[in-house]
Amino acid sequence: MATLSSLPNELLAMVATFLDNQIDGLHLANCCHRFRDLLLPRVLSSIEVLGRCDYILNSVVHFFIRNPDFAKAVRSLALIGRGTCRHNRKLEFDEVAMDNALQDIDEGGADISTWVHKLSRETTFNHSYDGKGKEWQTMLLIVLPNLEKLEVDWDMAQLLEASILERASCLKQLFHGSPVLARLKEVSIPWQQNSTKPVHVREILPFFMFPAMRKFRGDLFTDKLEPTHDLIQKPGYSNVTHIHLRYSRPARGFESLILACKRLESFILEKAYGGVQAGFESNVTALYRALHVHKDTLERMVIHLVCGWPVSFLMDDLFFGTLHGFAVLKEVNLSVLNILDWDHEQRLARNNLSQVLPASLETLAIRDSQHCPNISEFQNQITDMVRAKTSDFTQWTELEIIGCWCDSQEEEQSFFPPLSEEIKNMDRLLGPACRGSDIHFNLRNSFSKPHGLLRDIREMVM
Secondary structure: OOOHHHOOHHHHHHHHOOOOOHHHHHHHHOOOHHHHHHHHHHHOOEEEEEOOOHHHHHHHHHHHHHOHHHHHHOOEEEEEOOOOOOOOOOOOOOHHHHHHHHOOHHHOOOOHHHHHHHHHOOOOOOOOOOOOOHHHHHHHHHOOOOOOEEEEOHHHHHHOOHHHHHHHHOOOOOOOOOOOOOOOOEEEEOOOOOOOOOEEHHHOHHHHHOOOOOEEEEEOEEOOOOOHHHOOOOOOOEOOOEEEEEOOEOOOOOHHHHOOEOOOOEEEEEEEOOEOOOOEOOOHHHHHHHHHOOOOOOOEEEEEEOOOOOHHHOOOOOOOOOOOOOOOOOEEEEEHHHHOOEEOOOOEEOOOHHHHOOOOOOEEEEEOHHHOOOHHHHHHHHHHHHHOHHHHOOOOOEEEEEEOOOOOHHHHHOOOOOOOHHHHHHHHHHHHHHHHOOOEEEEEEEOOOOOOOEEEHHHHHO
């Protein structure tokens, strides 16, 4: 009778891929020496470590120091800051193994004694985290030579030993052989519930210096107060090609991040705070000016500024800028207030969509349509674009119009609010036109209950 251990390595590895839980994968890998050697590198390719527990960090670091082949298998690391340390034990310190890992540090050994003192201190921890774990977090990054993806909340990022980021920003090596995090391609700093204020972009610029970095994703950042020229010495020093920011404040258009990139291919700014009620500006002019530098490389642009104020308060400077000269821009996702230059007093557009959007367009999404000063003109401009597809927008295949169309108190109280006649007319007019031009059309209602649920309006019309 065939058993699991009798399977060839290829089939055994395939079986292991069906284990969604990493703990189950570890248990399977520890069944025998054969399973351990075959499966453990696969299981450890992506790991999650509780970053606020020095005991766990200490144990993980020692494991990888004693098993360098397994350390080389790690490609993705999440240092999670939630929770507190519950271990009331002394930390292990294998002096020989640690000395071998640290012997080349600081290019000359001057800091070895300092590191040994920090790492070898005998201490116990109570049931609250005291922030002394940055040496072990830093050590974990040092012993993972092939790390490509790092997820770390901002509290953890601030605790990382400063020498790593400082040396990276100066393009210096931490070791004789190769720089720390030399293969790091992607960094993610997600929002945490205990975050109370945005982080300034000057704090994350060092991440852009790592030579292999390509993607940065983060929540709750701002570039307010400090001039951009004080943040970057020269443009185009970073290899980052994808920037994705959420819940952030583009007071200066995030120029320091955008201009740092040599070749930006994707820029996403979701749910960015701004406007009269928020008490600070969203500088769409500076944002456009910075992105225009990458007009020959930018393929995806998503900019969603939160519009929670009445149209009567809006100024006439919300127009983002023409995208006609963006040579390879395929996806555009903008607010109706940014994509056209509206005269809010006359309730007319000063320009035309066909003159604003690029010929390379494939996917177009227009948000906040409920704030449109003139829905009829907007509808007519979209229709003219659809009809001109064969001559002007030959690659265009997707159109989505998003808005929250709840005007009355009765609609706000209804879980499924009725649609206004003008929105129904838009669906009746654009639907057939898009089908005739082979464009997939979708009207969506960003109804705020529950939790910004987006619902397909066409189903409501039916």
